[in-house]
Amino acid sequence: MIRIGNVVIPGRISLSPMAGISDSPTRRICRKFGAAFSFTEFVNTDELVHRAPKAMKLFHYEPDERPITFQIFGNRLENIAQAAEIIQELKPDIIDLNMGCSTRKVSLRGAGAGLLRRPTYAGKIIEAIKKRVSVPVTAKIRIGWDSQSKNYLEVAHILEESGAQAITVHGRTKEMAYTGLADWEAIGEVKAKAKIPIFGNGDISSFQEANQKLRTYALDGVLIGRNAIGNPWIFSPILKRELSWEEIREVLLQHALWMTEEFGEEFGLVLFRKHLVKYLSGLEFDPRWKSELLEIREWNRFEDLIFSDKEKTQAVLV
Numbered sequence: 157m158i159r160i161g162n163v164v165i166p167g168r169i170s171l172s173p174m175a176g177i178s179d180s181p182t183r184r185i186c187r188k189f190g191a192a193f194s195f196t197e198f199v200n201t202d203e204l205v206h207r208a209p210k211a212m213k214l215f216h217y218e219p220d221e222r223p224i225t226f227q228i229f230g231n232r233l234e235n236i237a238q239a240a241e242i243i244q245e246l247k248p249d250i251i252d253l254n255m256g257c258s259t260r261k262v263s264l265r266g267a268g269a270g271l272l273r274r275p276t277y278a279g280k281i282i283e284a285i286k287k288r289v290s291v292p293v294t295a296k297i298r299i300g301w302d303s304q305s306k307n308y309l310e311v312a313h314i315l316e317e318s319g320a321q322a323i324t325v326h327g328r329t330k331e332m333a334y335t336g337l338a339d340w341e342a343i344g345e346v347k348a349k350a351k352i353p354i355f356g357n358g359d360i361s362s363f364q365e366a367n368q369k370l371r372t373y374a375l376d377g378v379l380i381g382r383n384a385i386g387n388p389w390i391f392s393p394i395l396k397r398e399l400s401w402e403e404i405r406e407v408l409l410q411h412a413l414w415m416t417e418e419f420g421e422e423f424g425l426v427l428f429r430k431h432l433v434k435y436l437s438g439l440e441f442d443p444r445w446k447s448e449l450l451e452i453r454e455w456n457r458f459e460d461l462i463f464s465d466k467e468k469t470q471a472v473l474v
């Protein structure tokens with residue numbers, strides 16, 4: 157258990173925000189298997205200030221997701237603060253500022269990881285958000301813009317002084333994007349200097365490794381991103397490779413059903429494909445059965461096929 161401001165987080169391992177992945181159904185599946193709280197994907201504050209329905213919808217959540225953190229991004233202090241005030245109506249438990257997105261479209265205009273180049277301005281943004289909302293405000297950073305400018309200690313210090321109530325550190329620079337390895341020593345340095353809760357993030361591949369990182373770097377929490385896709389069991393001691401196909405199937409069906417409820421039958425199943433591929437990875441199937449499954453757009457056919465022909469659904473652990 158950790159506290160972020162007055163919000164109690166019931167655990168230390170959780171799902172990292174991922175655009176196009178960490179929607180409400182996915183967050184709920186992860187929570188079911190032990191993820192400590194919910195973290196939405198980042199949403200553009202320039203759209204939120206106009207209450208653009210598409211942007212607002214990204215903050216849809218179910219009551220069983222609490223505590224829930226809403227993540228926002230932008231490069232203009234006034235828009236970010238105003239957006240934070242607007243989304244407070246949707247009753248998030250925490251609001252997080254994205255300072256880690258490395259895509260050119262976001263970072264080159266000074267949003268996401270672009271804010272790492274302007275730590276004082278980022279601090280002013282945190283102060284401005286705090287003036288407009290009553291929930292705790294946090295930030296998610298990378299360790300710097302590039303290998304020549306690893307300013308994570310300075311950034312973390314400024315954010316803390318500005319009132320950030322927790323910081324997640326993804327141990328890569330913006331320049332690294334998703335290449336190379338996360339620098340956990342740097343994450344540990346941030347933790348050693350900070351007075352607020354620090355979450356570490358980057359490359360965790362198992363529940364055991366998550367616990368090891370928590371202990372080694374005395375962290376308050378860790379977030380798992382890519383390796384949680386199609387593997388919500390990563391938030392618990394259950395090992396996916398020890399599960400039967402029937403057990404995996406039950407969970408993926410629940411996940412898929414929630415996707416259709418959230419996004420509609422057809423779009424929900426289309427969006428589910430990127431999860432499905434990961435649920436099925438590590439298992440061996442008839443490739444024709446698998447490709448047919450990945451094409452389906454109707455729930456009844458999806459369910460039928462998944463339960464169809466025992467031979468075709470004989471999963472073998474590879």
Ligand SMILES: Cc1cc2nc3c(=O)[nH]c(=O)nc-3n(C[C@H](O)[C@H](O)[C@H](O)COP(=O)(O)O)c2cc1C
Pocket residue numbers: 172173174175176177196197198227254256257296326357358359360379380381382383
């Ligand atoms: C597809 C994808 C989308 C992402 N979207 C976000 C996002 O919206 N907000 C954010 O803070 N980080 C985002 N990230 C970064 C992850 O939260 C995380 O920091 C990164 O993937 C490293 O953790 P991992 O090695 O456990 O995946 C995204 C990552 C991926 C792969």
